[in-house]
Amino acid sequence: MKSFYSLLLGVLFGVALSKAQATDYSTIVNMFLLRDFHLYGVIATAILTVFLGTQSFKKFKIKDIHGKPIEYPLKSIQKGLIFGSIFFGIGWALTGTCPGTAVVQLGEGKLTALISLTGIFIGSLAHGLYAAKAQLQVKDTCG
C-alpha cells in the first residue's frame, strides 16, 4: 500500500504542477521578470491551503491513514541552506525548472527535460558523494 500511495501522490502532484503551469519555461521566467503574476497566485494559494489544512488537522487532532498522530517537522538549519539555495536559484532561472517539474515536463513530452534531468541527477550524485565524504548529517527526510 505504501508504494501505491507514493505513486498516486506523484501522479496527483504531477497533474497539479502541470495544470498550474509550473512546468512552462515562459511562465516561470515571466514570474521572475515580474511580467506575469499567475504563479505568485498559485504559490500563495498553495501556502494558504496547506496552512488552513494543517491548522485544521492539528485542531481536530486528525490522524494519518495508520491511525498515528501526524508530525509537522520544520526543516533544521544546515550548512548548505544558504549556498544551496543560491545554486538552486541560479539553476532555476537558467532552466525555468525545479526538481519536481523536470520530471513532469518529461511526461508532457518536453525533450528539453532530458537535458535538465541529466544535469539534476549529476548534481544530486555529486552532492551525495560530497555529503558522505564530509559526513553531513541526514536529518528530516520528506515523503
Place this chain on the structure above:
Amino acid sequence: MNLLNFTWPFYLGGAGIGAVVLLTFIFKNKPLGASGAFDAVLAQFVKNSYFKHFKADWRVLFFVGLFLGGAISFLAQHRWTLTWNFGLADLWLTPISIHKVIVFLIGGFLIGFGTRWANGCTSGHAITGIALGGKNSFLATVVFFGTAFITSWIIYFLIGGY
C-alpha cells in the same frame, strides 16, 4: 476527466498543489518534498553513508508518478507532443543547440546539487515549510527567489531581452 481538459485558474492550481501536500501528510505522515526523490532513485544504484538513508525511500515511485501525471495532464488536453520547443528559451538558445545543452546541463547540475544541499526546493521549503511557519524555509525561499530574480534580469540584459 473534464477537470483536466481546460486551463486552470491560479487558485485551482494552488489549491491542487496544496491538497496534494495535505494528502501526503495523511498517507505518508511526512512533508511532501520533490528534490529528495532524486536521492531515492540514486540510492538504488549508489551505496554510501549518505544514500543509504534513501534506500527504502518510496519516492522512487513518486518520481514515476510525476512523469505519469505530466503525461495524463497533456493527453487530457490533447496537447501531448514530443518537442524540443521550450517557450521563451527558444529565443536565446534555439530549440536544440550545443549552447542549450551546456546551459541546461549546468543549470540542472546547480539545481540538483543546490536543492539537496539546501534540503529542499519549492515544494519542501516555499510551500510546505512556510505554511508550517518554518523560519529556515522562509529564509531558503527568500534566497532562492532572490537569486532567481537577479539571474533572470542578468540574462535578460545580456541577451537583449526575452
